Amino acid sequence: MMRHTRIIVGILAGALAAGAVAVAAPAAGETRESGRIVAVQPLRSLTTKEDVARELTAAEFKVDEVRYGVDTYQLVYRTVDPAGRPTIASGLVALPRGGARELRVVSYTHGTEINRTDAPSMWRDGWAVAPALTYASAGFAAVAPDYLGMGIGPGPHPYLDVPSETTAALDLLRAAREFTAGKGRALERKVLVTGFSQGGTAATGLARALATGADGWFRLGALSPIAGPYDGRRQVLPVLASMPPPFNTGYTAYLLVSYNRLHHIYDKPSDVFEKEGVEEVFDGVHTGEELAETLGGSVDDLLTPRGKALIDNPTGPFAAALAVHDGTCTGWTPRAPVRLVVSGGDEQIVVGNATACRASFAASGVDVPVVDAGDLVYNDSKHLGANVMGTADTVKWFKTL
Structure with missing residues (x-):
């Protein structure tokens, strides 16, 4: 899923994204x-x-x-x-x-x-x-x-x-x-x-x-x-903590931050993360090296008890979002x-x-x-x-x- 880290000039990406929006942002409707x-x-x-x-x-x-x-x-x-x-x-x-x-x-x-x-x-x-x-x-x-x-x-x-x-x-x-x-x-x-x-x-x-x-x-x-x-719920979440760093903490944090932005699964970062600055890493500009430095090497050190509970036993909007992700092989019959x-x-x-x-x-x-x-x-x-x-x-x- 995520590659080994390498140095990227993130400023370039931000400038390109800003330029694209300024030139061609679509109108409403x-x-x-x-x-x-x-x-x-x-x-x-x-x-x-x-x-x-x-x-x-x-x-x-x-x-x-x-x-x-x-x-x-x-x-x-x-x-x-x-x-x-x-x-x-x-x-x-x-x-x-x-x-x-x-x-x-x-x-x-x-x-x-x-x-x-x-x-x-x-x-x-x-x-x-x-x-x-x-x-x-x-x-x-x-x-x-x-x-x-x-x-x-x-x-x-x-x-x-x-x-x-x-x-x-x-x-x-x-x-x-x-x-x-x-x-x-x-x-x-x-x-x-x-x-x-x-x-x-x-x-x-x-x-x-x-x-x-x-x-x-x-x-x-x-x-x-x-x-x-x-x-993901049954085959990926249970083994996140046993993956080598930075995959273990990287996937865990990325999933929680992204799903919170989409589905509001926690109120503030400190509800689920022991470390500061986790959400800021996932802005599209930070590098893998910066992610590893921020998140550390252990899921146990990354997450609060509530965060661990979410990963161990997803409930509410988090569980519903995972069900959507995990449902791509169901509900349709391939004819190809x-x-x-x-x-x-x-x-x-x-x-x-x-x-x-x-x-x-x-x-x-x-x-x-x-x-x-x-x-x-x-x-x-x-x-x-x-x-x-x-x-x-x-x-x-x-x-x-």
Whole structure:
């Protein structure tokens, strides 16, 4: 979910976000404009497949399916916030330099980040863009939403809020369709949906929306999420304290702060946090290093008794919000190919999340396989390695469909 920390120039993100709002803040009542393009910024062109392979190799991603060079763009587009009010968001679009005029499209939703400049369309490093490059260089059109409050969009980011993750991803698909038409290309109706970690449940949320007719054009073509926390209450919360730092305290604090902003689960930070300055860390500008310094290395030291009780036994608005997050595999019946990709050695998102999702689909009469992509240590984490292995496995599967 969250990567190892690194130094980021957060001031850049704040300036970009402020500029985007000043230039193109949507007017009230413009929800009908969701998915309309506000601005396009060309990013990098990797002219040949060898250029792409070098980028992926530097990021430690696989290059087996690289066939084309890739052009990348940042799209700023209209969408809605968690309350349904008009806002803007940004995302990455990557197109192959060659191949068919009509492109199959892959939606990739990314894992946890706290600094807005780590979102895919900001291209701070290879990790953020590698999945999109993988799919685009294999001949797909790849779209990767930054989410609300990340990239160029005004913050803060509503972490693990599936409804807003879904609208941000769907509206980027709409914007990408408009954009590619202007490039003389087209996107097929059926969307191949994937995502990693936080993006795993964002992917199942988007898949459900596409499968139930949320858009007039796009439909679900296939679903292959990677290491998603589909059963957060039963499979993630109980093991938070045993995760290595900064993941243990980082995920715990991020979840409580975000859900309080959305659902008011506590009155003041000191109700749930022993440490000061916790909420300020999650402003989209602070770095991972600053998060680790503020939160410390122990969940027991981070939380008050009330905070621990919330994590141990969620009640009230917190429990209701978790139920929404954990419900992306229920209440709908996939009519497209679905698989759930895991890493059996994942130290953060245990396989029980995928088996719980599989059981929910089974209750709807659909047998969904759980595919172990294998263990790979990336930056001291098999969870992060799941993104590398899962992306390599998923692009090969998508090509068979």
